[in-house]
Amino acid sequence: MSSTGRQVLVAVYAIFAVAAGARSLVQLTTEFGAAPLAYSLSALAAGVYVVATLALRRTSERARRVAITACAVEAVGVVVVGTLSLVRQDWFPDQTVWSDYGIGYGFVPLVLPFVGLWWLLRHPPAGLRTPASTT
């Protein structure tokens, strides 16, 4: 179950890394001046997804901490950007991955960091497991 959970998380984060990365690359190179804040946030989101993907693929405690940090940054980002995109629409002339709490991606960007944090906190590396957490 632990391996399946890790594989699923890596797959979902990898898909979002590709989607957000490709989107931000096109936006930044072709129309950056139209919505610099939105497109910069798309690039930030892509970077967070890449870091989370790479960290989740590794099994060390250090990688786990990086993954937890990435998920936490992602959670704060999607909540803050999602809220700002609703209350200050003039700041966001175009959509980002995190706009409207990720509605353009079926709200997966809103749910994903919390699922990731939940999984990471429930599955510490083998060397750190207590007897109760190994069952």
Added chain:
Amino acid sequence: MLALVAVAAALASRVASLEPPVRVAVVAVEALLAFLVVADLGLVLRADDADRPASMVTHLGYAVAAVGLLPVLAWRRPPVDDPDAEVEPVSLWVVVITLVAVAVCVVRLAQTR
């Protein structure tokens, strides 16, 4: 077909006997996707400028994603920090998620045509 194989993969995570045919079906899906993408790109490249996608980069991006996601995500490999570890088959739930993402890419490929 993508939806059918995705549902079959989800079922196979519970019914072990379904797993071998599902993994064969995933390979068939990938071959079909490669054929469709090559055919689509052939049509796009032969079309007049007026009939080409508004954003060729976006269309090509969806084409690459549609054909590339399954090999990248369903390719068996050991953890980066433990290359000698025994490699287990990719979870069928990863296959399900990847097929859903591929279906989205195929739909977007058609929409950007």
